[in-house]
Amino acid sequence: MSTPQLSVVIPVYNEEQGLHALFDRLYPALDKLGIGYEILFVNDGSRDRSAAILREQFQKRPDVTRVVLFNGNFGQHMAIMAGFEHCRGQRVVTLDADLQNPPEDTGLLLAKMDEGYDYVGSIRRQRNDSWWRHVASRAMNGLREKITRIKMTDQGCMFRAYDRNIIDAINSCKEVNTFIPALAYSFARNPAEVVVGHEERAAGESKYSLYSLIRLNFDLMTSFSLVPLQMFSMLGMLISVLSGLFFVFLVVRRLVIGPEAEGLFTLFALMFFLIGIALFGIGLLGEYVGRIYQQVRHRPRYLVEAVLEQSEKGEEGSGKGKAAAPDAAETAPRKARAKAKPAGDAAHPSLFADGEE
Template structure:
């Protein structure tokens, strides 16, 4: 079998309206690279005609197209993990199906890898997202870098290139919840970033709600660092010290001034504040315990219904 130089992994979820445009732009862009390639689509339980369109495209370009059909919706990152396991290229590029990142820029990622980098991330040149997405993304980037020491300028962009060594390392992991760009960064010896184009979504709506983004960042924080737990341990010790000092202050004040009813609401405020911190800390601890619980059950991360591929090369 001839060695495939490039695999393009594309998760698909309810992208019926824009798939044909993706096909029309993706394959010509890859043909112009002048290298052997394959495109691996993963249908993540789409409820529209995405699966049917992928089947049709496979029939048209069976020589370079493979389609993985999930029997349910398991999420973008699990779809990409399945694509990694199916990919055969020496380099792998992940691309969203919504065409917000132009497939014509795949050559930019590969050119950067030619300089000796084993993992190349991307920075969107001009983000066409809502203002709150800009603010939330910037805040989470700063927090993530401080906690995990993982440096990614634009963590929300999945348009990235990976060497085969990085893909093999990722495939050896069996984490139920993970953040693929951060996982790859932890394995990379010489990571880099390039600036790529960013357009408005061609059709449909974003699959990431505010809750999904919060969940994703929780996975990132708790999956790659123990710093959140350590921060709450330190906070607990500091609060204990200040609480002890405050108790001594109140006792001395009572002995000198006598009973004071006016301080009751101040105590209530302090108690509610402590309760809030405690509940948040318990929730954070529960996040780690929940990850352990999901991992030890050893349930399949995803279920593949079928894989459409040509066997002519075997």
């Protein structure tokens, strides 16, 4: 099978309401580019009919459509990592399935890469998110840039283009917790950004809660910088010096003025403040230790149950996958996949449409 010039990786999680609208816009937009392409959908353990709809679309366009099926929900970034390990294109574009980023702007990313850039991020022209997400995103962008020294104008936008060298470098990483846009930036030799459109979600609702966004930013901070720990180390030294000076002051005051109880509540307030700082520092240290714990267990980052793709002979195939462990170079080797097995016989239970068995 010839190597396509472009691979589009799309993670899917409970998107059945908007998938048909995505298909109606995505395929014509890529056809207009006039280059060889493939679209790789990664179903991240959807609990609705997303997997069945993806199977139907694969049967309609098996020449350019491939589907990776997880046997559970492992998160957006793990879905993209699986897409990177299975894609074949010389250039790779990641796109969300919610149509907030128009597929028609894919040509803008590729045109920028034609200028010699190996990694192209995107900046949403006019965000249509809720006000709190907009404010939180700007605050985290500023904090992230100061801590990690990674300059991304819009870190929350996953509509990005990667050169094959960047994809190979990402695939060589064994990290359990990571933030793909920042990881790609650290490998890029000549990164750039372009302005793209941003629309309201076509259907459904966002899969990122406030808690998920906070955890995602913890992954970003702890995976790419030790500055938070170093800041607390310096803060601890400063507080130790100030505490020593304050102790000397209290001793001198007692000798000069004598014992007094008027400052008792002030001391309590100061003590609670210092305890709060200590607890926050312990929690931050725990985040780093927790990530080390997850890494050293060497558990699979995700499990691929099946891959729907057309074999080299032009037949539809459904291959069983395997666990993608942190030390595995490739998930579900293509040579081990079954040939000429009907796509409808895939083991994933959600592949069957309503009423099918």
